Amino acid sequence: xxxxxxxxxxxxxxxxxxxxxxxxxxxxxxxxxxxxxxxxxxxxxxxxxxxxxxxxxxxxxxxxxxxxxxxxxxxxxxxxxxxxxxxxxxxxxxxxxxxxxxxxxxxxxxxxxxxxxxxxxxxxxxxxxxxxxxxxxxxxxxxxxxxxxxxxxxxxxxxxxxxxxxxxxxxxxxxxxxxxxxxxxxxxxxxxxxxxxxxxxxxxxxxxxxxxxxxxxxxxxxxxxxxxxxxxxxxxxxxxxxxxxxxxxxxxxxxxxxxxxxxxxxxxxxxxxxxxxxxxxxxxxxxxxxxxxxxxxxxxxxxxxxxxxxxxxxxxxxxxxxxxxxxxxxxxxxxxxxxxxxxxxxxxxxxxxxxxxxxxxxxxxxxxxxxxxxxxxxxxxxxxxxxxxxxxxxxxxxxxxxxxxxxxxxxxxxxxxxxxxxxxxxxxxxxxxxxxxxxxxxxxxxxxxxxxxxxxxxxxxxxxxxxxxxxxxxxxxxxxxxxxxxxxxxxxxxxxxxxxxxxxxxxxxxxxxxxxxxxxxxxxxxxxxxxxxxxxxxxxxxxxxxxxxxxxxxxxxxxxxxxxxxxxxxxxxxxxxxxxxxxxxxxxxxxxxxxxxxxxxxxxxxxxxxxxxxxxxxxxxxxxxxxx
Amino acid sequence: xxxxxxxxxxxxxxxxxxxxxxxxxxxxxxxxxxxxxxxxxxxxxxxxxxxxxxxxxxxxxxxxxxxxxxxxxxxxxxxxxxxxxxxxxxxxxxxxxxxxxxxxxxxxxxxxxxxxxxxxxxxxxxxxxxxxxxxxxxxxxxxxxxxxxxxxxxxxxxxxxxxxxxxxxxxxxxxxxxxxxxxxxxxxxxxxxxxxxxxxxxxxxxxxxxxxxxxxxxxxxxxxxxxxxxxxxxxxxxxxxxxxxxxxxxxxxxxxxxxxxxxxxxxxxxxxxxxxxxxxxxxxxxxxxx
Numbered sequence: 001x002x003x004x005x006x007x008x009x010x011x012x013x014x015x016x017x018x019x020x021x022x023x024x025x026x027x028x029x030x031x032x033x034x035x036x037x038x039x040x041x042x043x044x045x046x047x048x049x050x051x052x053x054x055x056x057x058x059x060x061x062x063x064x065x066x067x068x069x070x071x072x073x074x075x076x077x078x079x080x081x082x083x084x085x086x087x088x089x090x091x092x093x094x095x096x097x098x099x100x101x102x103x104x105x106x107x108x109x110x111x112x113x114x115x116x117x118x119x120x121x122x123x124x125x126x127x128x129x130x131x132x133x134x135x136x137x138x139x140x141x142x143x144x145x146x147x148x149x150x151x152x153x154x155x156x157x158x159x160x161x162x163x164x165x166x167x168x169x170x171x172x173x174x175x176x177x178x179x180x181x182x183x184x185x186x187x188x189x190x191x192x193x194x195x196x197x198x199x200x201x202x203x204x205x206x207x208x209x210x211x212x213x214x215x216x217x218x219x220x221x222x223x224x225x226x227x228x229x230x231x232x233x234x235x236x237x238x239x240x241x242x243x244x245x246x247x248x249x250x251x252x253x254x255x256x257x258x259x260x261x262x263x264x265x266x267x268x269x270x271x272x273x274x275x276x277x278x279x280x281x282x283x284x285x286x287x288x289x290x291x292x293x294x295x296x297x298x299x300x301x302x303x304x305x306x307x308x309x310x311x312x313x314x315x316x317x318x319x320x321x322x323x324x325x326x327x328x329x330x331x332x333x334x335x336x337x338x339x340x341x342x343x344x345x346x347x348x349x350x351x352x353x354x355x356x357x358x359x360x361x362x363x364x365x366x367x368x369x370x371x372x373x374x375x376x377x378x379x380x381x382x383x384x385x386x387x388x389x390x391x392x393x394x395x396x397x398x399x400x401x402x403x404x405x406x407x408x409x410x411x412x413x414x415x416x417x418x419x420x421x422x423x424x425x426x427x428x429x430x431x432x433x434x435x436x437x438x439x440x441x442x443x444x445x446x447x448x449x450x451x452x453x454x455x456x457x458x459x460x461x462x463x464x465x466x467x468x469x470x471x472x473x474x475x476x477x478x479x480x481x482x483x484x485x486x487x488x489x490x491x492x493x494x495x496x497x498x499x500x501x502x503x504x505x506x507x508x509x510x511x512x513x514x515x516x517x518x519x520x521x522x523x524x525x526x527x528x529x530x531x532x533x534x535x536x537x538x539x540x541x542x543x544x545x546x547x548x549x550x551x552x553x554x555x556x557x558x559x560x561x562x563x564x565x566x567x568x569x570x571x572x573x574x575x576x577x578x579x580x581x582x583x584x585x586x587x588x589x590x591x592x593x594x595x596x597x598x599x600x601x602x603x604x605x606x607x608x609x610x611x612x613x614x615x616x617x618x619x620x621x622x623x624x625x626x627x628x
Numbered sequence: 629x630x631x632x633x634x635x636x637x638x639x640x641x642x643x644x645x646x647x648x649x650x651x652x653x654x655x656x657x658x659x660x661x662x663x664x665x666x667x668x669x670x671x672x673x674x675x676x677x678x679x680x681x682x683x684x685x686x687x688x689x690x691x692x693x694x695x696x697x698x699x700x701x702x703x704x705x706x707x708x709x710x711x712x713x714x715x716x717x718x719x720x721x722x723x724x725x726x727x728x729x730x731x732x733x734x735x736x737x738x739x740x741x742x743x744x745x746x747x748x749x750x751x752x753x754x755x756x757x758x759x760x761x762x763x764x765x766x767x768x769x770x771x772x773x774x775x776x777x778x779x780x781x782x783x784x785x786x787x788x789x790x791x792x793x794x795x796x797x798x799x800x801x802x803x804x805x806x807x808x809x810x811x812x813x814x815x816x817x818x819x820x821x822x823x824x825x826x827x828x829x830x831x832x833x834x835x836x837x838x839x840x841x842x843x844x845x846x847x848x849x850x851x852x853x854x855x856x857x858x859x860x861x862x863x864x865x866x867x868x869x870x871x872x873x874x875x876x877x878x879x880x881x882x883x884x885x886x887x888x889x890x891x892x893x894x895x896x897x898x899x900x901x902x903x904x905x906x907x908x909x910x911x912x913x914x915x916x917x918x
Contacts, residue, residue, distance in 0.1 A: 028918070031918075032918070223918070224918070225914050225917040225918055226917055226918070227914070227917040231913070231917060234913070235910060235913050235914065238908060238913070239907060239908050239910065241899075241905035243716075243898045243899050243900065243905075244712070244715065244716055244898060246712070259913075263912065263913050266912055267899075267908050268896070268898060268899045269898055269899070270715055270716075270895070270898060272711075272712075272715065274708075275737060275738075275741040276737055278704075278705070278708065278737070279708040279711070279737065279738060279741065282701070282702075282705045282708030282709050282711075282712065282738075283708050283709070283711045283712035283715065284712060285701065285709055285712060286708065286709040286710060286711060286712020286713040286714075286715075286716065287712040287713065287715060287716035287898070288712070289679075289699055289709070289712070289713055290679075290712070290713045290716035290717040290720065290898075290900070291716065291717065291900040291901075292716040292717075292898045292899075292900045293900070293905070294712070294716070308702050309701070309702060309705070312701040312702050312705075316699065316700075316701065402914060405910055405914070406907075406910070409907055412902065412905050414901075414902045414905075417902075443697075444900065444901075445676070445677075445679055445697040445713075445717070445720055446676060446677055446717065446719060446720060447676060448674075448676050449676065450676065451675050451676055451678075451695060451696055451697045451698070452697055452698070453691070453692055453697070453698040453699075454698065454699045454700070455692075455698075455699070455700040456700060456701050456702060457700060463692075463698070464692055465689075465692065465700075
């Protein structure tokens, strides 16, 4: 019996089958029952209706480290009928796509309304298969088709011997449906019971006394939220004082705009849906000029369109936070797949040389905390600060104790602002005063006694345009000096897990951290010690703290989700060491097994680069459209 | 509070003590500068409460010749920056000043939506029909006053855009036209624009003496004509008919063509001072995730 350790995958037809409705209910209820859930692999398609969708989740009574490998304990296939995307596979599309990943002795639960599916190969591996005519029960017996998903939830709970008295389910259903009337609540609870009964019957028929898996509640007085990176990032931004946000709809950054539109007004702020990517960042720059903590966000294609304004913000020394929720590029790429391909864009995209800071959260929790840093640095250094996150983090959901948020607060520091009395004392004001640290105190427009002139054209200390050689040099150096100040005063060194001395070092940034830690544990078990060094402050690159760590390693292996190894290039350039690479760019997240395999290839065979999936065929003879 | 003569002095002084004004002698933009100074003086605005946004090109320099806060970003962006400034702090008087290429070519996307959004921003298009600073290429208003029936159009040289008509169909609540060769009249128009509680567009004919040899001061004097006093600017159909009527006579209307304020939600200055930014109550945000 496996208790409280489970990877579950729910699949079906997008929009029609309610895949995420089911996983949302499961994640919430497991969280309320004191279990931890992580659902950050996202299988949705860039279409509204009809494509295959899947949503894996890991649940445990211990905080979950990573989404782990793509092996499944419990597969739930919701499609009751033909997937329009795969017409020749009535109600077995999810099974065909994911059945091969179900663990031996795992579980399959599928809608058999359209008939039973041949699953001999799964049964041969002792997978317990439960056909469940959920849609038929819902339509014929309960006269309400939408409750088919509740039937599945009830069935799944019976499979897991979880919430058999409907304590958690009843509470959630009442919250959601009581306003629609007691009848709706009762039908849903009845639906869940029908699901349970069907499993009961299946167990009896097969002579199984249990399914081999169980989830046990771990009641706790601690309040916990089941929440996404988009939500924690926005909460962090608002708590850090962001009062203006402008964005343009784009996957996977639209959620930020929606959250801000819903919540910013409550805190006295405003959120603007720009008419395009440029209006968004320009309005955000305008708000920042007026003195507000201001941010914009997008994904790679939109950030590309904002590049000119990034230069303008840096040169006018405007404090702005830019969130890049990365998806797979290049160009439109794969809008619903995660990647780490925009590092080069945010570190180098702009005309000329500009000061900028790039931060990358590693976890859902860090999406929250990093926003304090982002806004504090933007104000202190008066330059664009990028928050480089990705689809995995933004859409992924996780159980987080709520006191984490209040515990992790950082003081708001708006940096050097001149007030009326400062102007009087100084007898004037120079917007771009040359200083040792490169930071020139700024003026909130409206402050009596002074005005500022800000320009994206090269300028003197007053902000007036100049091309005079000495003034240009002084101003360029002043701006860039801010980065030295940042490296001296604020940059966070990478997190080091293990000791780098004489062992291979796995380097990561952003969302790959948890997978690297899982891979490290896996390698350790197999007798290979590795050290993990993870960066969340990426640019300007902290060479002084990073290089001594790398110099101790037997090999530096940078793991990232892009084709060339963009961060590896940065490390190689700054530390003058060869950076080897494990790269993955097939639109799927890193799995710990990818890293373990890559480390073996590199360490044993002296390889420079390992491309995940390289041992597979170049191009499968027959490609099934949609996601596996 | 400064006295009126003191305010006049502040606005009359150039903000650029060391800075030579970089317009060609006789440039129409001098007239816009004079007109804006008159308007700001007349309205007794204080520089610290004024936010000027300049476009890219010759016209954009005006932000530095005037007192008041000034910003200069990218080509086509003036109105979008202005939107952000105004949304953040409605107490600031925000004036965007940009050329016809800036506003109607690369910045067209912002122009149309500024008309719709109706933020309380003044836009003065310093319209000369050319890209002057890059040495005289055609702008979207090139061809003004030419006999269109005699012209041979092509993809490379289409007929001109009329900013007034574009503003009207885009939902602008204030549209006016002025001529920088008559700064006193232009100042009157600017004052009306500044007083308007919404987006106010002024298309100012500001001759380029170097690169536009057709739309000269003389040409504008001959073709410009003040809008008759009895014109009912609050009526959209009458505004449109006025444009038709002037066009039929080959004349350019000067003055307020259309003015029809649109009711909208009151907005407050956003919290920005450190003392206004305290840790917030997270409960309303987090409760949906339990």
